[in-house]
Amino acid sequence: MSTRATGALSLVRSDVASQxxxxxxxxxxxxxxxxxxxxxxxxxxxxxxxxELCVLVGNVMGALEHxxxxxASTPGGASWLHVQHxxxxxxxxxxxxxxxxxxxxxxxASNPAPLAPAPYEGCVGLRSSSSREYLxxxxxxxxxxxLLGAEAPYNxxxxxxxxxxxxxxxANTDPSPLPSDLPQRDVVALSWTxxxxxxxxxxxxxxxxxxxxxxxxxxATDPAERCPAPTATGIGLRSAPSDLVTLSGTAEGLHRPxxxxxxxxxxxxxxxxxxxxxxxxxxxxSGGCTQPSWRTVVRAExxxxxxxxxxxxxxxxxxxxxxxxxxxxxHAAERHGANxxxxxxxxxxxxxxxxxxxxSRDIVVMGERDLALGRGWAxxxxxxVHVLGQPRFDVLTxxxxxxxxxxxxxxxxxxxxxxxxxxxxWACQPFNPDHLKSHADLLLDGLAExxxxxxxxxxxxxxxxxxxxxxxxxxDVGTPVAVSDPRVGARGCLAGADAVASAYSTCGIExxxxxxxxxxxxxxxxxxxxxxxxxxxxxxxxxGDVAEALSGVRGGPTPIPRAALDExxxxxxxxxxxxxxxxxxxxxxxxxxxxxxxxxxxAAASPQDEGASxx
Numbered sequence: 001m002s003t004r005a006t007g008a009l010s011l012v013r014s015d016v017a018s019q020x021x022x023x024x025x026x027x028x029x030x031x032x033x034x035x036x037x038x039x040x041x042x043x044x045x046x047x048x049x050x051x052e053l054c055v056l057v058g059n060v061m062g063a064l065e066h067x068x069x070x071x072a073s074t075p076g077g078a079s080w081l082h083v084q085h086x087x088x089x090x091x092x093x094x095x096x097x098x099x100x101x102x103x104x105x106x107x108x109a110s111n112p113a114p115l116a117p118a119p120y121e122g123c124v125g126l127r128s129s130s131s132r133e134y135l136x137x138x139x140x141x142x143x144x145x146x147l148l149g150a151e152a153p154y155n156x157x158x159x160x161x162x163x164x165x166x167x168x169x170x171a172n173t174d175p176s177p178l179p180s181d182l183p184q185r186d187v188v189a190l191s192w193t194x195x196x197x198x199x200x201x202x203x204x205x206x207x208x209x210x211x212x213x214x215x216x217x218x219x220a221t222d223p224a225e226r227c228p229a230p231t232a233t234g235i236g237l238r239s240a241p242s243d244l245v246t247l248s249g250t251a252e253g254l255h256r257p258x259x260x261x262x263x264x265x266x267x268x269x270x271x272x273x274x275x276x277x278x279x280x281x282x283x284x285x286s287g288g289c290t291q292p293s294w295r296t297v298v299r300a301e302x303x304x305x306x307x308x309x310x311x312x313x314x315x316x317x318x319x320x321x322x323x324x325x326x327x328x329x330x331h332a333a334e335r336h337g338a339n340x341x342x343x344x345x346x347x348x349x350x351x352x353x354x355x356x357x358x359x360s361r362d363i364v365v366m367g368e369r370d371l372a373l374g375r376g377w378a379x380x381x382x383x384x385v386h387v388l389g390q391p392r393f394d395v396l397t398x399x400x401x402x403x404x405x406x407x408x409x410x411x412x413x414x415x416x417x418x419x420x421x422x423x424x425x426w427a428c429q430p431f432n433p434d435h436l437k438s439h440a441d442l443l444l445d446g447l448a449e450x451x452x453x454x455x456x457x458x459x460x461x462x463x464x465x466x467x468x469x470x471x472x473x474x475x476d477v478g479t480p481v482a483v484s485d486p487r488v489g490a491r492g493c494l495a496g497a498d499a500v501a502s503a504y505s506t507c508g509i510e511x512x513x514x515x516x517x518x519x520x521x522x523x524x525x526x527x528x529x530x531x532x533x534x535x536x537x538x539x540x541x542x543x544g545d546v547a548e549a550l551s552g553v554r555g556g557p558t559p560i561p562r563a564a565l566d567e568x569x570x571x572x573x574x575x576x577x578x579x580x581x582x583x584x585x586x587x588x589x590x591x592x593x594x595x596x597x598x599x600x601x602x603a604a605a606s607p608q609d610e611g612a613s614x615x
Contacts, residue, residue: 009118009141012037013107020113024121024141036107040141046104048097050351050525056096056265060275061089063263067272072253072294074301078331080254080283080294083324086354087137087282087291091124094138095147095275099268102144112267117142117152122159124281128432133222133288133463136432143278147270157281165285182310185236187214187583188338189317190329192289194462195392195506196319197227198491199345201235202391202576203317203583208234212584215311219300219325221245221288224486225462238307244299245287251294254280292324301328308336314587319345321359330359339586340380343391343579346506347529347568348373358383362586364579366390366509366569369534386582389575396495396513397573404496411482412455420455420480424519424550425497427490427505430464442521443501446546447479454550455480457497459490461505499553501540504529512536513571515557519549534564 013035014023027039065081072080081088102108123143127136139147140159146152156163187207191197197216204214215236218227230237256273263270283294292300308316316333320326321342333340342360346352348370356377363385365374374385405423413419426443428436447454456479458469469483484493490507494500500511501519508518508529518537520528531537538549565571 009040009121010037011040011043011108011115011141013111014116020111021116022108022113023116024118024145026118038105038107043101043105044098046101048100048104052266053093053096053100054351056100057089057093060092060096060263060265060270061085063272064088064092064275067261068254068256068276071256071276072251074298074328076301076305076331076335078297078301078328080251080297083297083327083331084283084294085327085357086323087286088279089354091137091139091279091282092275095144095270096265098139098141098144099265099270102268103266115141115145115148115150117145117150117155119154120156122156122162123152124157124162124278125159126161129430134290134430135286135288137282137286139278147274147278148268149271157278158285162281162285182215182236182238182307183213185215185311185313186212186587187315187317188308188311188313189214189216190219190325191216191227191319192219192221192325193225193320195345198392199319199343199390200317201227201230202394203343203579204230204235205232206576206580207583208232210580210584212580214317215307215313217304217307219245219289222463225289240300240303244303245289245292245296248284248287248293249295251280251283254283289325290323297324297328300325301332304329304332305336308332308338312336313338315339315341315583317583318342318360322353322355322357327359333360339583341579341583341586344370344374345390345392347504347509349504349527349530351527352504353377362386362582364388364582367565368567368570369530386579387570388578388582389570389572390509391576391579392491393510393513393569393571394573394576396510396571399495399514401495404493406496407484407488407493408455408457408496411457411484412480421453422498422550422553423455423457423496424499424501425457425459425484425490425494425507427459427494427500427502427507428461428464429503429505430461433468436468438523439503439521442540442543442546444479444481445543446540446550449543449547450550451547452551452553455482457482457484457493459484459488459493459507460486462486462489498555499550501546502529503527508537509569512560513565513569515560517549517553517558519546521546529568531568534567536560536564536568 009024010027012023012025012033014021069079069081121140121142123140123146125138125140127138129136142155189200207214213234216227217238219240220226254276256276259273261272263272286293316338318326318329321330330340340360341362342358343364344366357379358377359379361380363374365387366389371385371387408423409419447456494507494511495514499517501521502508503522508531511518512531518531519540520532520537521540524541532539540546540549
């Protein structure tokens with residue numbers, strides 16, 4: 001089950017000529033309403049079954065593919081729906097969640113009827129988010145009425161918030177000069193978040209030790225997510241042109257006139273031409289590397305083509321080939337005859353990705369449990385999945401617990417004051433403010449009830465603004481609370497903690513590898529990493545669960561069987577070297593990569609470790 005709550009309007013029954021009708025009105029007009037009515041915030045909080053929602057999303061995406069995939073393509077032949085599948089799918093999910101909420105409210109379910117929009121309300125708006133850059137698009141309730149066929153002559157497609165944002169962020173559209181001075185490289189890698197660069201850089205360093213050259217293309221638009229300058233001479237770094245990912249403008253081909261094509265969704269008829277028209281808002285107003293606009297995608301393809309034509313790599317290395325820029329890069333690699341290698345940078349569960357699709361030829365996963373998911377999500381006809389661990393975790397073998405402990409103590413006890421004897425680290429996700437607050441309440445109440453002298457260090461997600469936690473730090477709860485430097489994050493301090501709490505941060509896996517107790521927090525039904533099922537964490541759904549788990553924490557790391565760890569992440573400290581060997585052998589030994597002849601010193605090889613065909 002999932003719930004959410006936004007919105008300031010109300011849905012009111014307003015029959016016409018004895019025929020049921022529904023209208024969206026301002027909530028202030030409800031004082032004298034005697035008919036059925038509900039605030040849209042309450043309506044959105046109606047429980048929705050995730051499995052039903054997932055099935056319906058798949059059905060509508062299939063209908064969109066059949067109806068409109070060919071409406072726009074890049075010069076290289078990549079369909080708008082293929083490249084932009086993730087943001088489109090998220091928006092479609094918002095639409096269907098609202099339709100299911102309508103069905104869940106008994107007065108409407110008993111009398112389904114046309115819905116009239118609120119005049120002048122934009123059809124596409126934004127939800128709140130603690131992310132610095134990501135835009136959480138949503139459909140408004142007037143947008144729902146529009147999709148179901150209502151006349152909306154006074155409703156713009158964009159909310160005022162979106163219109164104002166576009167006026168502020170529209171960039172110069174003159175193309176930047178493309179590079180012509182780059183030497184040939186063995187490998188070209190793409191990064192646009194710190195998780196990508198932290199995952200890929202160890203692999204590039206191993207390739208450099210073996211005499212292989214590489215070029216890391218940094219497409220990050222958030223300064224905090226940019227790649228550090230490589231120290232090795234064989235690794236080049238090139239940033240994208242400054243105007244590449246800030247282009248807005250019309251998405252040609254997606255402004256469709258109304259027609260007869262309708263997708264049936266749980267008793268509702270969604271007009272596909274109108275859905276495409278609303279989706280064009282995402283492609284015209286989005287910005288940044290995680291949600292590039294359509295004009296950015298077209299320009300980025302040209303830039304990548306020029307890069308690959310100049311450097312002529314045998315491999316394109318990615319840490320995300322599902323989001324728009326990753327899909328584009330995998331598509332470009334195929335056109336240029338380069339092998340594509342995807343390295344899993346975060347934990348996977350069955351419902352953890354917006355789009356269960358991987359487009360690279362070679363897919364490197366962390367643990368045995370990821371093998372089946374990688375096989376199921378692979379889209380390349382010759383795809384192979386390899387269980388080789390996580391390069392970002394190689395450094396865990398040499399961490400100084402003492403240094404990280406001192407950092408945590410200084411955060412919680414500045415100026416030489418006494419630090420708490422026990423410290424928990426909360427590894428956060430960029431949830432919306434209400435979601436963050438619910439997790440904070442769960443943790444802080446549990447810490448207050450737990451045995452021992454506990455403090456809490458909040459570690460923001462790399463994409464999260466630290467100011468999202470200002471109110472939490474100021475709360476008078478008795479428990480010492482501090483926020484780590486965003487440049488440190490959970491990865492830079494968890495080794496010094498007595499416990500790590502998170503919903504599904506990959507830092508939970510790092511803590512488990514180090515033997516640090518992990519609390520998977522969140523209400524019943526909320527997605528977690530699933531470490532509890534492997535005996536690597538404790539599921540905490542209520543305050544008492546948190547208090548009990550923390551009260552049972554004992555000093556020092558807890559030994560965990562290797563087999564349990566391998567299920568989640570194969571951790572030997574040599575993942576980067578094994579992935580580098582996969583890349584070099586694939587470049588020289590043809591289509592199969594599991595008949596290796598070159599072995600990294602000290603690395604034991606086995607068929608399980610070295611690769612498993614998806615077929």
